[in-house]
Amino acid sequence: MTVIHPPRTGTGRAVGSCGELLQGITEHDRHFLVTLPIRGGSIAVFEPGPEPVSVAPPHKSKALLLANAMVARSRVLRGGRLTLRSDLPEGKGLASSTADLVATARAVADAERRPLPVAEIEADLRVIEPSDGVMYPGTVAYCHREVRLLARLGTLPALTIVTGDEGGLVDTVEFNRSEPCFSPGTKHEYSALLAELSTAVACGDLATVGAVSTRSATLCTRTRPHLEATIAATRALGGLGVVVAHSGTTTGILLAEDDPHYRAKLAGAQEICAEFACATGIQHSWRPLSRPTSRPHPVDHTTQPAHPAVLPGSTPP
Numbered sequence: 001m002t003v004i005h006p007p008r009t010g011t012g013r014a015v016g017s018c019g020e021l022l023q024g025i026t027e028h029d030r031h032f033l034v035t036l037p038i039r040g041g042s043i044a045v046f047e048p049g050p051e052p053v054s055v056a057p058p059h060k061s062k063a064l065l066l067a068n069a070m071v072a073r074s075r076v077l078r079g080g081r082l083t084l085r086s087d088l089p090e091g092k093g094l095a096s097s098t099a100d101l102v103a104t105a106r107a108v109a110d111a112e113r114r115p116l117p118v119a120e121i122e123a124d125l126r127v128i129e130p131s132d133g134v135m136y137p138g139t140v141a142y143c144h145r146e147v148r149l150l151a152r153l154g155t156l157p158a159l160t161i162v163t164g165d166e167g168g169l170v171d172t173v174e175f176n177r178s179e180p181c182f183s184p185g186t187k188h189e190y191s192a193l194l195a196e197l198s199t200a201v202a203c204g205d206l207a208t209v210g211a212v213s214t215r216s217a218t219l220c221t222r223t224r225p226h227l228e229a230t231i232a233a234t235r236a237l238g239g240l241g242v243v244v245a246h247s248g249t250t251t252g253i254l255l256a257e258d259d260p261h262y263r264a265k266l267a268g269a270q271e272i273c274a275e276f277a278c279a280t281g282i283q284h285s286w287r288p289l290s291r292p293t294s295r296p297h298p299v300d301h302t303t304q305p306a307h308p309a310v311l312p313g314s315t316p317p
Contacts, residue, residue, distance in 0.1 A: 007048040007076045012106025017095040017132050018073045018161045018252055018283045019245035021139070021209060022197050022216040022305040025182050029096045031145045034153065034197060035095075035133050036243060037286035038161070038214075042086040044107035048077055055082045062097060062128055064103040069124055070108045077112060092165055093248015094186035094283075095132040101125055102135045118251030122147045137288065139201050141194060153201040156209065158257040159240075159285040162269035166224065166249045180221045189209030189219075210241025210254050217244040217251075224251065226276035233272045237265055251276070252283070 015037050023033040046067065053071055055064040059082035063084055071077045082104060088096035102121060118135055125131045126147040133142030133149060141150040182190075193212050214231055217224075224244065230251060234242055238261065240254035249310035253269040255262060266282075273280045 004075060006090060007111045008113060010046045010107045010109065010111030012044045012046075012103040012108075012110055012132055013041060014099040014102035014106065015039065015286050016099045017134055018285075019093050019243045019250055020165065020216070021213045021243060022141075022190075022193055023246040024193070024216065024219065025187055026194070027184075027187045027191045029187075030143050030150070032141055032143050032194070033132065033246070034141050034194070035136075035139055036159075036175065037134060037137075037139065038094070038162070038283045039286050040087045040094070040283060041134075042084060042088065042096070044085075044100070044102040044103035045083045046080055046104070046107040046111045047083075048080040048111050051079045051081075053079050053082060055084065057084065058083050060100060061116075063100045066101050066104050066124055067108055070105065070211070072178055074108075074112055077108070080111070082107070089165070091248065092167075093154050093245020093250045095134050097129065097134040098125070098134050101128065101131070118149075122149075137286075139197070153198050156201060156285050156289060157204045157206055158287060159206070160255045160257055160262075160266065161243060161252040161283040161285070162255065162266065162273055163250050163252040163281045164230075164273030165279045165281075166216050166226070166251065166276065167278040168249050174234065186219070206240050206254075206256050210239070212241075213243045213254065214241035216246075217242050220244055223247065227251065230272060230276065233275075234269070237268045237272065239265060239269060257284075 017035040018038045019036060020033040021036050025031050049063045053067050063082060067082045076083060086101055087100055088094045088095060090096045105121045106116055121135050130144045131147045132144060133140040136149060138155045141153060143150050193215060197212045217227060231242055234253050240256060243252045243254055253272060255265050255269060259265060270280055
């Protein structure tokens with residue numbers, strides 16, 4: 001006999017992604033991106049109650065839509081209050097929307113006292129918007145329009161990303177409605193870059209990670225007048241490369257945290273970003289306490305813990 005436990009206040013967490021290390025389309029016409037998970041993210045708290053579901057801040061309409069869908073099929077929830085807190089700016093390409101949604105799903109499932117399969121998260125997100133792959137730990141190749149995992153790539157060595165915000169906002173849903181024309185040669189290059197990046201992540205080869213990310217930035221269909229100068233300045237500085245939010249307003253400079261000249265390069269990267277940005281910041285890559293086997297894995301929709309992602313000050317899975 002199945003035991004139904006009374007609901008409790010549930011919490012969920014999800015990390016963001018600092019743009020994408022690579023984003024494009026495969027030779028089989030699958031749109032994909034490769035995540036760069038960072039420590040910053042979203043925290044959701046769901047307090048069950050008899051009233052219809054409400055959300056704070058009130059503009060988090062997508063999270064409200066998801067919470068309502070989960071409550072509607074729940075055996076123990078009738079309503080409640082969802083509260084979201086995020087240190088990810090919206091509309092900048094740091095996966096803020098997906099982080100909110102994944103954190104929400106984990107919080108509602110935690111309130112129900114049940115595990116949350118990744119496949120369930122993806123099924124719910126699929127009807128809301130294109131999504132980043134931040135529901136999976138580590139760096140993944142993800143078909144964002146399909147909301148399906150392409151491959152797990154592993155965990156990157158510690159990285160710092162110095163970011164510059166070009167200003168303005170980009171709507172992810174509107175951006176992904178466009179259908180840029182990719183030649184067979186470009187599709188072949190994207191597939192080759194994905195293979196190269198997969199090997200580099202598995203081997204911890206940050207030089208190649210930076211080179212692929214920089215190439216992806218130059219192939220991006222979104223115009224960035226500062227990009228050429230930023231890439232040149234990053235090379236002169238001795239940075240690993242640049243990373244961009246392909247559907248956002250963020251450009252970042254990648255630095256290895258074990259670089260013997262890290263402090264000097266950090267200051268230099270901030271100066272470079274200040275040349276084009278209305279605001280600059282610093283992000284750090286997400287890492288578990290113990291590094292898992294970092295070989296690419298096939299698609300896996302196995303059940304994950306209700307809230308395995310890590311934010312500053314929390315305990316990794």
